[in-house]
Amino acid sequence: MRPAVEQVIQSLRDEILSGAITSGTRLGEAELAGRLSVSRTPVREALSRLAAEGLVELTPHRGARVASWSEEQLREIFELRLRLEPYAVRQAVPRLNAHQLDELDELAEAMIRYRDVGRLVELNRRFHGMFIEAAGSPPLAGALKAVTHAAVVHQNFADYTPDAMHRSLNHHVEMVAAARAGDGDWAEAVMRAHLYNARATMIGGNQ
């Protein structure tokens, strides 16, 4: 059995990313410990690590809250992603093997089929994550993890207009096609368009 703290992190991450815990809700150590059937010690450590990842905000003596992002912060996050993710895709393309390309295809198609938002977020996370992983740069992956894994996507995925969603899904498919053709320039350009599309929707469509 894996260490308990990892279990707690996994559980909390899943619950946050899937939207089971809404942004801003209070996370008491005792409550979580009881719910997950562990002591407060691993919960403490898990919260600490998640705070460093940016998923929860940790204020001294006031407990932890699920992080939320202002519109301004969303702009900044997309500015960051625009500077890193296209580059990551470009680096990833020549390193993807046939098996990974097939998996990317499956993910892209699965996203077209599924209409459930939570599932969509998870598939999207894995899709982007595969490129980031394949880029083969731990520092790059670390920098992007904080802003990609984040609940950011979920927070505003529901705000996509049908048109924007359609474009987004098509971008995924086109990106895999570009990768399969070994054309890094193409894939990079598609990712850039993908992010601009997402940014425009997010900024325009939320409160």
Place this chain on the structure above:
Amino acid sequence: MRPAVEQVIQSLRDEILSGAITSGTRLGEAELAGRLSVSRTPVREALSRLAAEGLVELTPHRGARVASWSEEQLREIFELRLRLEPYAVRQAVPRLNAHQLDELDELAEAMIRYRDVGRLVELNRRFHGMFIEAAGSPPLAGALKAVTHAAVVHQNFADYTPDAMHRSLNHHVEMVAAARAGDGDWAEAVMRAHLYNARATMIGGNQ
């Protein structure tokens, strides 16, 4: 008195960044707890957070070690910095007030005077940190913290040739001049040159 865990984090960070603890040395929980006169619990938490920051590597059941970087990882880190820091400087320039500009001048001049490597690293960290802070983007700051605060700089600062060091120090002065003139383009270009200069030295000059 501030929470103990913060003290531990501060102490460890200082010791690592100042080079008092060499890269790769083992960090036992009991040893640290005894040395810092606290229990193992805050040490544990501190190590966890520093691991998330990338300063220490934490392997299950094998304790923590001060992180070290291969030449390949250094390349990747500079690739990352090249994509983020010039942008950060550009964003920072219009937001810098007179007081901050004076402080930057002082830092740049202090770096010319001091010849001690440890002191130089600290001043350099504060110099870059001020621009990153002034950029006003928490996500950007978070992404850069992992690769700038890191012992990376110290690990290879000693490898600078006299010429490269001279150029580097001049870059700092020029950057402040550009910032004072309110010319974001200029400052951004200088930062880019600054990083290329550092990268070339690092890659050429170490084992």
Place this chain on the structure above:
DNA sequence: CTCGCGCCGATTGCATGCAATCCTTGCCCT
């Protein structure tokens, strides 16, 4: 002589207990 297996010390990981701090609520004073 070398390789493999099992035991032992050491370290990590988790649970629980206690003290310090903070938020809340009710009361008193103005």
Place this chain on the structure above:
DNA sequence: AGGGCAAGGATTGCATGCAATCGGCGCGAG
């Protein structure tokens, strides 16, 4: 009646104790 203050409750933060796991070492077999 409104504001400030103090006491109570609850929660966090830290220390310590115990069990589980890992690395090292010696012994025995091939």
